[in-house]
Amino acid sequence: MANDPIHQFQIKDLAGPVNIGGYDISFTNSALFMGIAVASITAFLWYASRKQALVPDRTQSVGELWYGMIHSMVKNVLHEEGMKFFPLVFSLFSFVLVANMLGMFPYFFTVTSHVVVTAALAVFVVGLVVVVGIWKHGLGWFKLFVPSGVPIVILPFISLIEIISFLSRPISLGLRLFGNMLAGHIVLKVFSGFVVSLVALGIGGIVGAIAPLAMAVALTALEFLVAFLQAFVFAILTCVYLNDALHTHH
Amino acid sequence: MAEPRKPHAPKKDAGPELGEFSDRLKNLSDRIAAEKVEQAGTQKPSENFQAATAYSKGYRLASEFVAGVLVGGLLGYGLDWLLGTLPLFLIVLLLFGFAAGILNMSRAANRSQPTAEELKKMTPPRADDEEED
Known part of the structure; x- marks a missing residue:
């Protein structure tokens, strides 16, 4: 079917199946677009910083804005001691942002609309939080789950709630990005599909198609906003979680 | 944190060209100084990003x-x-x-x-x- 809204998310094998140790590691369109995202980030940032002029030209100032925005955000949330995480946060933000933006091109594949990708990023971030927390505070980090000043009677319940709350971090982090991208692209496709089906009906349909067309235009703008916003939210939550790991306050 | 922009000071009568320019220059440097003090005070330039x-x-x-x-x-x-x-x-x-x-x-x-x-x-x-x- 031509306007099946889910069709755009299909994973396709591009170079034939490759199996190693029972795992399918074929080169898919998802992998291709991840590669394109990384390559375009690298190429752009290299191109933007090639001159290092005192008075930046347009490309350089875009690069500087990009860098400066994340730099000030990391500094605000993590302060001076957390600046060693800046490369990580910057890479995460750039990857998610460019993957989202690439998905806005027609016929391009949206890497972040697959829960496997976003969940892998989120589990990596929360895993890092655990490692940093234990490295920084030793086993005392687990006091995070045992808040002080709670009566011993209800302490097990509170601890269980805290543990569930902590475990839900990667879920909410990954699910939010995935859900936003998936839902946005489906809605966009559905409205565009309305236009196509209505126009096929004839003159009355063409008049009727104006409303969904306007909606699709507006949604495209909204999707660009969401693509940026979700990348930023992902980065800022990474910072917030890392900050929690650096300063355990319970 | 947006400071209300002051409208231009009304042009003084009988002011020669140079006088008006130096007035405007002083006005501008005052505003920059005020902005800097404010920036140093709050030290949170990207509040709007967090929101x-x-x-x-x-x-x-x-x-x-x-x-x-x-x-x-x-x-x-x-x-x-x-x-x-x-x-x-x-x-x-x-x-x-x-x-x-x-x-x-x-x-x-x-x-x-x-x-x-x-x-x-x-x-x-x-x-x-x-x-x-």
């Missing part, structure tokens, strides 16, 4: 809650699957998941307030914590 938009905030709160419930339910289902007591832990941990979701949500809502102030007030972890366990 982002109402849309992302709302979506964030909702997803925090859903994630709590989901994790609770999944943990319960996993325990039941291991122990073969199907509805028991699913129900219990689902309820705990609701609680964790609410906790997540309230934390996320509190977190959108400025953190710098909070961190300053925060004391380092106490060394004399009672060792009950």
Whole structure:
């Protein structure tokens, strides 16, 4: 079917199946677009910083804005001691942002609309939080789950709630990005599909198609906003979680 | 933090060209100085980024809650699957998941307030914590 809204998310094998140790590691369109995202980030940032002029030209100032925005955000949330995480946060933000933006091109594949990708990023971030927390505070980090000043009677319940709350971090982090991208692209496709089906009906349909067309235009703008916003939210939550790991306050 | 821009000072009568320019220059440097003082005072230039938009905030709160419930339910289902007591832990941990979701949500809502102030007030972890366990 031509306007099946889910069709755009299909994973396709591009170079034939490759199996190693029972795992399918074929080169898919998802992998291709991840590669394109990384390559375009690298190429752009290299191109933007090639001159290092005192008075930046347009490309350089875009690069500087990009860098400066994340730099000030990391500094605000993590302060001076957390600046060693800046490369990580910057890479995460750039990857998610460019993957989202690439998905806005027609016929391009949206890497972040697959829960496997976003969940892998989120589990990596929360895993890092655990490692940093234990490295920084030793086993005392687990006091995070045992808040002080709670009566011993209800302490097990509170601890269980805290543990569930902590475990839900990667879920909410990954699910939010995935859900936003998936839902946005489906809605966009559905409205565009309305236009196509209505126009096929004839003159009355063409008049009727104006409303969904306007909606699709507006949604495209909204999707660009969401693509940026979700990348930023992902980065800022990474910072917030890392900050929690650096300063355990319970 | 946006400072209300002052309208241009009314042109003085009988002012020669140079006088007007130096007036404007002084006006500008005053405004820059005021802006700098303000920037140094608040030291949070990207507050608007943290607030982002109402849309992302709302979506964030909702997803925090859903994630709590989901994790609770999944943990319960996993325990039941291991122990073969199907509805028991699913129900219990689902309820705990609701609680964790609410906790997540309230934390996320509190977190959108400025953190710098909070961190300053925060004391380092106490060394004399009672060792009950």
